[in-house]
Amino acid sequence: MLRRPAGPSQEGRSVGGLIEDLLGQLGHFIDQKLNLLRLELEHNLALLVRHLLVLVIGGAIATLGLVLVAVALAFWVAGLLGSTSTGFALTGLVFLALGGIIVGVCVRRGVDPSRRHALQRTAEGLRKDVQWLSDGR
Numbered sequence: 001m002l003r004r005p006a007g008p009s010q011e012g013r014s015v016g017g018l019i020e021d022l023l024g025q026l027g028h029f030i031d032q033k034l035n036l037l038r039l040e041l042e043h044n045l046a047l048l049v050r051h052l053l054v055l056v057i058g059g060a061i062a063t064l065g066l067v068l069v070a071v072a073l074a075f076w077v078a079g080l081l082g083s084t085s086t087g088f089a090l091t092g093l094v095f096l097a098l099g100g101i102i103v104g105v106c107v108r109r110g111v112d113p114s115r116r117h118a119l120q121r122t123a124e125g126l127r128k129d130v131q132w133l134s135d136g137r
Contacts, residue, residue, distance in 0.1 A: 070095060 070091060078087025 074088040074091035075084075076087070077090050078084040081087055081090070
């Protein structure tokens with residue numbers, strides 16, 4: 001917040017002194033803003049690291065669970081078919097097909113909807129800018 005200097009009245013001061021005070025206050029203001037920005041960035045970075053750590057740990061646990069379910073499913077199929085290698089091969093093919101279906105659906109959808117909306121807004125903004133520039137000439 002900008003403050004008035006605590007000193008003699010402003011009437012007896014020169015323009016140079018007033019400009020010097022103004023520049024000093026501006027420098028102090030910019031310094032405060034930079035400190036605030038640094039603190040906000042540190043806070044946001046710490047929050048981001050904490051959330052990423054939770055995601056990584058959760059992803060590792062979920063992956064381990066999926067592997068255990070896949071192995072159990074493979075042994076169950078192997079018990080039904082009487083051949084361990086056939087059970088694992090069939091389970092692997094099922095997971096491969098599911099992965100292919102998921103990738104196919106994602107590719108068919110194209111860009112994810114939130115990014116598509118942002119791209120549409122950007123294109124609309126560019127069209128407005130072009131229109132504004134062409135109207136201004």
